Amino acid sequence: MIPAAFDYVAPSTVDEAVRVLAEGGEDAKVLAGGQSLLPVLRMRLAAPTLVVDLSGLTELTGVHDDGDSLLIGAMTTHHEVQRDHLVREHAALLRLATDTVGDPQIRHRGTVGGALAHADPAGDLLAPVLALDAVLVCTGPAGTREVPAAEFFTDYFTTALEPGELLTHVRVPKLTGWGAHYEKFNRVAQAWSIVAVAVALEVVDGVVRAARVGLTNMGPTPVRARGVEEELVGRPATAEWIRAAAARAAEGAHPTSDGNADAEYRTHLARVLTERAVTAAARA
Template identity: 75%
Template sequence: MIPAAFDYVAPSTVDEAVQALSDAGEDAKVLAGGQSLLPVLRMRLAAPTTIVDLGKIAELRGVREDGDALVIGAMTTHYDVQRDHLIAEHAALLARATDTVADPQVRHRGTFGGALAHADPAGDLLAPALALDAEMVVAGMDGRRTVPAAEFFQDFFTTSMTPAEILVEVRVPKHTGWRAHYEKFNRVAQAWSMVAVAVTVRTDGDAIAEARVGLTNMAATPVRASAVEQALVGQPATAENVRAAAAHAAEGTNPTVDGNADIEYRQELARVLTGRAVSAAVAG
């Protein structure tokens, strides 16, 4: 199907992009990698009056260090996230999760910021961003503001951004030396997660000193499994302790019911996958 007609704007700066969105009003759409937007346009599930393409804004690409944080440009592709040495060293969980995103073609075109701004609860990068305490830097007509991941994701496909704001970059605290794993369950390769678990841990000898656990597709937004984290910290990383901690994974979750699974099945998946993910992360 052919998309409905729209105006096309390709700004070269963030300020120009924000101004274009403000001028176009609420019916405008932002084009990043296009892996989510273009299919929607082709099926005419959306008919924006204006498309604002961020592809020419060089500021929005790349990964850099800023003190105790990594700064990831919103237009950095999944492919570049996978292969960036700074991410591998200081935020290994992001690299592990990005490895599972779709297929190589999508990873070459899709963008880190685009996936987060799309806010699909089945997307594979939201829970890792939440687990790592990432912060989103958002630009609008009133300047830039920083939003913690826990406040950024608000509902299905809904973030705290206004229609005239864009995601500029993501700040991720360094987790240097932490071990990580992303355990994903889906029916077929390259499909969306039915449930997935993002885990990163810091060990001290045989014990788990710190733990961060995020759940994918267990609610309308990514979920932090705080009870699992609390149960792990200070404990030797034995199979028995990991199983006991993983038993708390579904607490406070409210997964959706669809053709793939009901609530009980997803909650059991969360417990099983959390155990696997923690064990794999500890093993390195």
Template identity: 70%
Template sequence: MIPAPFDYVAPSSVDDAVRALAEAGEDAKVIAGGQSLLPVLRMRLAAPTTVVDLGRIPELRGVRDDGDALVIGAMTTHYDVQRDPLLAEHALLLVKATDTVADPQVRHRGTFGGSLAHADPAGDLLAPALALDAEMVIAGQDGRRTVAAADFFQDFFTTAMAPEEILVEVRVPKHTGWHAHYEKFNRVAQAWSMVAVAAAVRTEGGRIAEARVGLTNMASVPVRARGVEQALVGQEATPEAIRAAAEHAAEGTSPTVDGNADVEYRQQLARVLTGRAITAAMAG
């Protein structure tokens, strides 16, 4: 199907992009890599009056070291995230999760910030960003503000951004030397996750000193498995300890029911996948 007609704007700076959105009003849409928006336009599930393309803003691309954190430009592609040495050293969980996103064609076009701003609870990058305590830097007419990942994702496909704001960059605290793994379950290759688990673990003296576990598609937003994290701290990473901790994975979750799974099935998946993710992280 052919999309409905719309005006197209391609600003060269963040300020120009914000201005274009404000002038276009509530019916404007931002396009990053286009992997989420273009299918919606083709099916006419959205009919924006104006599309603001962020692809010509150099500031929005790349990864840089900022002391105790890494800064990832919102327009950095999944492909570049996969191959960035800073991320491999200091935020391995993001690399592991990005490796599972769709297929190579999508990873070459899709963007890190676009995935987060789309806020699909089945998306593979939301839970890792939450687990690593990422912060979103948002630009609007009143300047820039920073929102923690825990506050950024608010509901299905809904974030803390106002219609005239754009995601500029993501700040990720360094997790140097942490073990990490992203365990995903789907029925067919490249499909959305039915459930997935993002796990990062730091060991000290043969025991788990810190743990971060995020769950994908277990609520309308990504959630932290706090019970699992607390159960792991202070334990040796034995199969028994991991299995016992993983039993807490579904606590406080409210997964949706759809054609793929009911609540009980998703909660059982969360427990099983959490055990696998932690085990794989420790072995990596």
């Protein structure tokens, strides 16, 4: 199908993008990599009057060392994240999750900011960003503010972005030397996650010193598996303790039933995948 007619603007600065977006109001849409928006436009499931293309905003690209954290531009592609040496060294979980996003074509076009702002609960970057205690930097007419990942995702395909605001950067704390793993279950290759688990562990002398666990597609927003973390910290990274911790994976989650899986099966998957992911991270 052919999209409905719309006005198109390609700003050259963030300030210009914010101004144009604010002027466009609720009928304006942001185009980042286009991997989610373009299919929706073609099927006429959305008919914006204005599309604001951010592809010219080079100030929003790249991964930068920012002291105790990495600052990742929202227009950085998945492929760039995969190849970046800073991400590999300090945020391995983010790279491992990015490896599972779509296919090479999508990873070359899709962007970190676009995926997070889209807020699909089956998306593979939401749970890792939550588990990593990342902060999302948003810029709008009122200025710039930082929103913790735990407060950014508010509902299905809904975020804390205010009207006229853009997600400009993602600040990820460095977890240098931590083990990490992203365990994803899907029906076919390159498909969305039915359930996935993101794990980062700090293990010292065989004992878990710190644990971060996030769940993908176990509710309308990504879920932090606090029960698993509590069970792991301070205990040896043995099969027995990992299995006991994984049994708490679905605590606080609200899995749904759909054509891919029912809620009971998703709960089962969360426990099984958590055990696998924690075991792999402890060995990394």
